[in-house]
Each structure stands twice: as C-alpha cells, then as structure tokens.
Amino acid sequence: MKVIKLDAIDSTNEFLKGLSSKKDLENFTIVSTNCQTQGKGQMGAVWASEVGKNLMMSILVKGFIVNISQIFDLNIVISVSVIEVLESLNIPNLSIKWPNDIMSYNKKIGGILIENSIKSDGSINSVVGLGLNVNQTNFNNLPRASSLKVICDTNFDRDQLLASIGNTIEKNILLSQNTPSICNSKYRNYLFKIDVPMPFSNQNNIKFMGIIQGVSSIGKLQILLEDDSIVEFDIKEVQMLY
Template sequence: MRIIKLDAIDSTNQYLRQLSLEHKLQDNTVVVVKNQTKGKGQMGSVWLSEPGKNLMFSVFKQLQLPVKDNFYISMVVSLAVVKALQTVGIPELAIKWPNDILSCNKKVCGILIENGLKGQNIKSSIIGIGLNVNQEGFEDLPKASSLKNITQQTYVIDELLNVILNQLELYFSKLKTNQFASLKQDYERLLFKKDVMVEFKNEEGNVFYGIIKSVSASGKLQVLPKGETDIKAFDLKQLVLNY
C-alpha cells in the first residue's frame, strides 16, 4: 500500500484521478491531506473542513465488477467505515442512504465514489472519504457532527486512517469473493430509518410519507409509500429523506 501525504490540495479524488492518468497506479494507493480546499460530496455538494482537524483521503482500487453491481462498492465502503468506527467506540452508527455515515443521528462521514469503466465492467474506483474527527464547530450545518463532539475525546487522525484502511481491505476481499448477499444484508441492517414511517421529498418538491424496505443491487432505495401496496424504487436525484 502506497500512502501519499499532502498538506493542502483542492480534492483528494481529483488529485488521485489525475495521478492515475499520468501513472499506472498500484491497488490501494492512498492520498491523504490535512487541508482540502474544494472537497466534494454527493451531487456536487461541498465538503467543508477545518485544516488539520479531520480525516480526508482517497483510495484507488483496481476492480473487476459488472456495472450493474456498482452499488456494492458503496455498500463495502460504508460497512468498512462503520466497522472501523465501531472498533474505536463510536456509538449509534447508521448508514443514511446511499452512503452517509451517521452517529447519534448526526452526519460524521461522507463518501464519494467515482468509477472507471471499460465496456460493461468497472475496472477501477476512486473512493473519497471525509470523516469529521476533531472539528467542534459546524456553523449552519445542524445535522453535522464529529467524533470529538459525540464522545468528548480527541483522536489521532493517522490511527483512524489505518483502522479504516484495514477494514476497507477486509470488506473489498468479501466483494472479490462474491459475498453479495451477506454484504447487502449487513448494509440493510445498518440502514437509517429502515422499516419505520419517515418523511420524504420527491424531485418535484412534494412531501410524502413512506417506509424504507431495502436497497436494490443498483442502489435504488425501495420505499413503500403510505397508503399504497406496491414498493417504489428511487434513485439519488429523485428523493430526499427529511429527518
């Protein structure tokens, strides 16, 4: 495993992507940075972080996975982060679809996955992880928190990196050996608000209520709308969970 440590760059995903265009990268190449100035989240959202307070890194993974099974990468990464946080005593962990990691109903980690395709297969993946560690202030972000805010402990960022990288290696080995059913089961067991009535907003801005039942292999959220008998599938752009 090659780990590249930097003081400040725009985005670890962007840096690693450019590096992959210039060089043949070995599997598990990691870029970690103290200050990420233009970190990205899902659907172009901005990831804000105080320099030196949080863990921001990206991992290059070589893969051989059908495009139709792409969401298993998200499952694997989410499960690896949750398991890593469990080992350091972070309480009440859950995965908010598709791959936000929550503790005590607050977002502590965001994940951004960008896949490289060849035909109908995913050949590589760049996995960006932003974990709120020792930052204490989250102005205008009422649903965000950090490990320190939740446990009142200060963490060594490099130690957390090693714990997460070890879990990523373990969970990607499960993907490599086609343990799809158990991965999906473990992911759904941790799915935030599963099997309870919750409020959603659709892409037209209309509010409705429904019960999260499962997630498809392609990553669509399976929801049973209130008062209906048929489950409906939604992708990321079609649905927002209000909580």
Template sequence: MLIIKLNAIDSTNSYLRKLSTVEIVEDYTTVIAKKQTHGRGQMGTVWDSQTSKNLTFSVFKDLSDIYLESPFCISIVTSLALLKTLQFFSISRLSVKWPNDILSGDKKICGILIENVIKQNKINASIIGIGLNVNQTKFENLPKASSLKIISGKVFDLDEVVHVILKNLEYYFLLLEKGQFDVLKNDYEAYLFRKNKPSTFKDEEGLVFSGFIKGVSESGNLQVLLEDDIIKEFDLKTITLLY
C-alpha cells in the first residue's frame, strides 16, 4: 500500500479526495500529515491536534466490488479496527460513542470522518479520516479529550500505530467482503458507550430526555428505549448524548 507523508495540509481527507479525481488511487492509499490546518470532524466540528504529536491521516478504500448493507458498515469496520488496535497497545476501558468516537473511560481519544465517493448511485470508494490522540498531553478547553500517552504513561511510535491500524482495517474489511455484517454489527454494539445504562439526550429542538441505548439499526440510527417501552430510532442530526 502507498503511504504519503506530508508536513502540513489543510485536510488529509480533502487531499485524498482531490487526488482520486485526477488519478487512479490504489486501495488503502494513506495520507498522513504532521499538521492539519483545517482538520474536520463530524457535523463540521474542528479537529485540533498538536504538530507531530498525534496521528491525523486518511485512508482510501476501494468499495467498487463490495456489497454494503448500508454506508454505516464503513463506520462499524473502522471503529472495530481502531478498537482492536488500541487493545493491542493495552489501552483499557474502550467504547464507541455513537456513531464512531472512540473513548477510553469517558474521554475521547479518537474521531473518525468518513466521506464516500458515489458513482452511478453506488458507493464506489470511501475516504476514511482518522484523528487519534497519541502523544499529546495537554488539551486546552477540551476537558473530555485524552491520549494514549495520558492513559498509559508511554510514548508511542506513530508509524507503528498507523501500520497496526491499517492491518486491522484490512482484516475487518475482509470480513465485510465475506458477508459478515451481522457479526460485525454485534461486535460494534457490544462496545457502545452507555449501552443499557440510563442516559440523557438532547434533541434538535433542545429538549432534554432520558432513555437507554439498545443498539443501532442496519442504517446506523441509534436505537433508544424510551418511556412506555418504546424503542425509537434517531439519526446523527437529531440527537446528542449528554455525558
């Protein structure tokens, strides 16, 4: 696989997307930046990272020959690959805060931004952006952020970490190619943050309510058990978990 290393770029996702429009990009081509000037997260949030301390990179995944149950499969695969990697490096108390923030305890250590390339009404490829806090130890005005170094006390080799992530991405995408969606979905749900625990949510109108996270639908909506034993589905734009 091709790995492109850059000192600074606006966004590794944007770089890889532009590259894919002008040339054929090899499967698992990876762009790693020491610094992103306009790193992006879910819902337009900004991903802030100290230069050379963390991993900010994007992976091009060819999906032209893979049948996807839904686009959310890509989130599931990526989340599981990251969880497996972090377990390999002995990071404990791991969970996934829906849809794909990786937590240790209640602290966020990794974010994922997936942007799909559509051709003829089908997902032809995916650009998977990953921001993993590795060796940074101070996060100003981000009380819920942490890093591998804070958690473990160790300094990590960034190249080693990214190679393990890529190996695990290949492993889980292979399972997806073999039609193991139900197995992957069950594994993902087992790691859901606050699953089956009383939790507080806020909807798009600002209304706060309580419920229990039960799982995710095939399309990736969060399934929440509300009062009167009603399970309601919410998509990313309509609900926020407060914790």
C-alpha cells in the first residue's frame, strides 16, 4: 500500500485522479494531506476542515467494479471498513447515515465521496475520498458535526488511522471480490435509524413518516410508509428529519 503525503492540496480526490490518468499506479495507492482547500462531499457539497486536525485521504481502487450495477457495492465496502476501524478504537454508537455519512450518536464525524472513471480498455477505476473528523474540536455553525476527540476526549494518531483504514479497505475489497455480499448485511445493520419510525421530507418539501427497511442493490433507500408500501428513494430525493 503506497502512501503519498502532501502538506496542502486543493482536493485529494482531484490529485489522485490526475495522477492515475498519467501513470499506472498500484492498486490501493493513498493520497493524504494536512490541508485541503477544495474538499468535496456528496452532490457538490463542500467539506471544510481545520489544518492538521483531521484525516483527509483518497484511495485508488482498481478492478472492483466491473459494471455500472456494482457502484453501490463499493460504497458498502468502504463504509463498513471505516466503521470496523472505528469500532476497534472503541468509538461509541457508530452508524452509517445513508448513503455514506459516518455517524457517532446523532453527529456526523465523517463522509465518503466515490468517483469512478472508465478506462480506454473498459475497466473502471474508483477514487474513494474520505474525510474523517479526528482531533478538531471547533464546529461553529455545524451543530450536527463532531469528531473522535470531542466524543472520546482524547487525541488520536492520524497516521495510525490512515494505515488501519487503508489496510481494512484493501482486506474487505479482496474478501468481497470472492464473496460479493459479505459486507451487505453489516451495512444494513449499521444503518442510522434502521427500523425506527422517523419523519422525512421529500424533494417537494412534503413531510411524511416512515421506517427505513434497508437499501436496494443499486443504493436506493427503502422506506416503509404508513400505508404499508415500501418506496425507494435516490440521493437528494429524501431527507431524514432528526
């Protein structure tokens, strides 16, 4: 597992995508930085972080996705891998808020952004970006954000976290290639507010009650409604009100 460490960069995802387009990098190459000036989240959201406090990394995954229907499978493996590492550090009350926010209690401590590109030979490369709040304690104007330090009242070694997460992702990727569904049940069990009646809002800002049942094979959130029907929602089509 090759690790490229940078002091500052606009985006680890953009850097790794550019580097992989110019040269043949080994699988699971990681780029990390102390300062990311244009960090990205899902659907163009901005990921802001204090310099030197958090883990900002991107990892190259080659050959896992062989067709477009498998895209969410990678999301599952990555999310579960991060949770497993944090569980080993005794971070309490961990869950995955669909599709890939890492939560402790009701607070977001991390997020994942996966970008895929099709090579000229038809193979698909994925660049997986992870932002994890580690030792930052100031979250002004971010009432739903937290960090490992805030939750556990201790500092964490970011280099050790990076190595553990990288190794766990590699292990689970290789396991999932042989047993594709190995992480699926874990992902469902980790889902934030699974099987709990919750208020939601759809893209038209209409509020409704529902119960999360799971996620479809292509990554849509399955919600049981009050009329006993199960409706599937894509990203940005539904918002959980909690």
